[in-house]
Amino acid sequence: MYVPFSVNDFLVRASSVYGERVGFVDEPDQPAEPLPDLTYAEVHDLARRQAARLDELGMEVGDRIAVISHNSSRLLTSFFGVCGSGRILVPINFRLRPDEIAYIVAQSGARVLYIDPELADSLRDIDVEHKFVIGDDEAMFAAPGVEPRPWEPDENATATINYTSGTTARPKGVQLTHRNLWTNAVTFGLHAGVTDRDVYLHTLPMFHANGWGMPFAMTGLGVPQVVIRKIDGAEILRRVERHGITVMCAAPAVVAAVLDAAATWEGEIPGRDKVRIIVAGAPPPTRTIVRVEEELGWEFVQIYGLTETSPLLTINRSRAEWDDLPAEERAAKLVRAGAxxxxxxxxxxxxxxxxxxxxxxxxxxxxxxxxxxxxxxxxxxxxxxxxxxxxxxxxxxxxxKKDVIITGGENVSSIEVEDVLFSHPAVAEVAVIGVPSEKWGETIKALVVLAEGQEASEADLIAWCKDRAAGYKAPTSVEFRDELARTATGKLQKFKLRQAYWEGAERQVN
Missing domain, CATH: 2.30.38.10 (Luciferase; Domain 3)
Known part of the structure; x- marks a missing residue:
């Protein structure tokens, strides 16, 4: 028997088996009116109402529906209301500049754009057929009781298009199918040991590879999902304490924020011996892993993958054979990408x-x-x-190998940053590289040769970038050089330019 996979499978099961259990707990502090705590039966109903509203707007199977939002229950619902009705969800990084967002909306051919209220003014000029501010629920959801058109699942149909920076100056749209997302969610949930006794905190931005697939995995297993809108280490600890969080996903910078907050936390650290934190983006130093286990009492799990891989390729979770190892030796094993x-x-x-x-x-x-x-x-x-x-x-x-810098969990194309810097009249040559950072894993450094007779300061060039690209893409430092290392054919040798900053490191990523 062959039954095609669909992301709807996860919500259908949650509604059937855990219908009376609270499934989504919205962020209380947000510009839109927070949704009330939703049971999984109510989530299923809301997703169907979203699909029915897209029917009313004339959206067909395969049409692209873009959303730019901080984490919210409405965005979480869209993974099912949009994808589960045969449309394609395009979740966009809310940190991007309006012109970058406009490019993604146009390149994807999105017909509908849902916008976070915080971004409504800055994105008012984006040209799209239908544009709604999140929180206008009459625009986003059909009236109660309106049934959506049925969709015959096709597991090879594109479910999401996720834009990622890579070797090109413009981001590329990664097409992930229902089969991709289904396989990722099931294998991730299995390797992470997820059960219906877990409680999940959405510390990871949901636009990042669809929250690494956790909206699907956690839903299918009936796990209560707590939404946090903006990352703050102390607030993460408060949510762990208040909701009994047992699992979360995070970039290394989030781990650092929690450790900083724990240093001034009064009383016992919440979640000790209960929380597992799944980390990716770049492996943190081994001492950070030791601190997570000793200072927080949380289990550290490392994964490796890319947006293009849904994202899970490898997982590194402490094994029984490592239980008796000293903390530093166990951390040295956990810092690897994994099996x-x-x-x-x-x-x-x-x-x-x-x-x-x-x-x-x-x-x-x-x-x-x-x-x-x-x-x-x-x-x-x-x-x-x-x-x-x-x-x-x-x-x-x-x-x-590719010219990508991962800083604070965000992919930055070095080529894109170089393009921005080249547009400054004082810049003759530039190479952008990633260098180690205790806080961000890697940070962006620009090596610049000034044009003859021209002047520009480090602050000038950083401000130039911030005016023309998302803030997180701007260099944190600029170093002026007389020349840059090149091959005989004139090609920049970035590996040589990076060497001095990574001297003594086993690997050229952090």
Whole structure:
């Protein structure tokens, strides 16, 4: 028997098995009126009403519906109300500038755009067929009792398009199918040991690879999901205490924020021996892992993946064989990217690049067949990361082959930042690289050669970037050089430019 996978499978089960259980707890402090605590039966009803409203707007199967929002129950519902009715959800990074958002809306061909109230003024000029401010529930949801048109699931249909920075100045739209999302959610939930006794905190932005698939995995297992809108270490600890949180996902910068808050927390740290925090973006230092286990009493879990892989490729969770190891030795094992998840095959090619093969890997880049052909070769996905696989099957990421910097969990294309800096009249040459940062994992450094007779300060160039790109893409430092290392053919040798800043490190990522 063949039954096609659909993201709706997760919500249908939650509604059937855990219908009376509270499923979504909205962020109380937000510009829109928070939704009340929703049982899974109520979430299912609200998702159907969203689908019915899209019917009323004339949206067809395959139409793109974009949403730019901080974490909220309404965004969480859209993973089912949009994708579960055969449309394609386009979750957009709310940190981007209006012109960057406009590009994504246009390139995806989105017909509907839901906008966070905090961003309504800055995005008022974006051209789209239907534009609604989140919180206007009459515009977002049909009246109670209105049934949506039925959709016959197609597991190979695109469910989401997630835009990611890579080797091009413009972000690429990653097409993830229902089969991709279903496989990722099930394998992730299995490896993370999720049960209906868990309580999940959405510390991870939901636009990041669809919250790494947790909206689906947690829903299918009936897990109460608590929404947090803006990240603050002390507030995370308060939510853990108030709601009995047992699991969350986070970038290394979030881990650092929680550790900082714990240093001044009065009383016992909440969640001790109960919380597991799943971390990705870049491996933190081993001492950070030790601090999570000793100061917080939380379990540290490391994963590796990309938006293009839904994202789970590997997972590194402490094993029984490591229980008696000293904390530092166990941390040294946990800092690795991890072992392949079920159904994932990995290999390293002759150039040292990590290649992957799995049902979680993207269908392609939206309307970019050239980029798709470069990434998918002979049945293998080229990650753009350099690494090694040990005899025990564990992957270690050593270097980033593509020009991407991961800072605070955000992907930044170095090429895009270079383009912005090149537009400054005083800049003759520029190379943008990632350098180690205790707080952000990596931070952005610009190496600049000024044009003859021109002047510009570090502050001038940083401000120039902040005026022309999202703030997190701006360099945190600028170093002026007389020349930049190049090959005989004139190509920048970024690996040489990075060497001085990574001296003594085992790998060229942090």
């Amino acid at each position: 392949p998840a079920i159904g994932v095959s990995l290999r390293v090619d002759e150039h040292g690049e990590v290649l992957a093969r799995s049902n979680v890997i993207l269908e392609g880049y939206w309307e970019r067949p050239d980029e798709t052909d470069r990434a998918l070769v002979d049945g293998w996905f080229h990650t753009g990361d350099g690494g090694t696989v040990g005899e025990d099957g564990y992957l270690i990421i050593k270097d980033r």
